[in-house]
Amino acid sequence: MKVLPGRSLATLGDDELVDVETVAHWIGCSARTVWRSGIPWVAFTPRVRRFRVGNVRAWIAARVQGAA
Numbered sequence: 001m002k003v004l005p006g007r008s009l010a011t012l013g014d015d016e017l018v019d020v021e022t023v024a025h026w027i028g029c030s031a032r033t034v035w036r037s038g039i040p041w042v043a044f045t046p047r048v049r050r051f052r053v054g055n056v057r058a059w060i061a062a063r064v065q066g067a068a
Helices: 019-026 031-037 053-062
Strands: 042-045 047-052
Touching: 019 031, 019 047, 019 053, 047 053
Parallel strands: none
Antiparallel strands: 042 047
């Protein structure tokens, strides 16, 4: 699945679902790195998995370092 224009992390609700390519685009890494990162996903079938936007935001927030 390609990343669609306008599907930014800031414009989506916490319960919306996105694919691994979209998450990889947001955090600037490969899809493989996303799978290995520990971000929780929703498994619909063994081959169809999606990420809740709220889980991605929480994962990012938990890794912020040096914030005052």
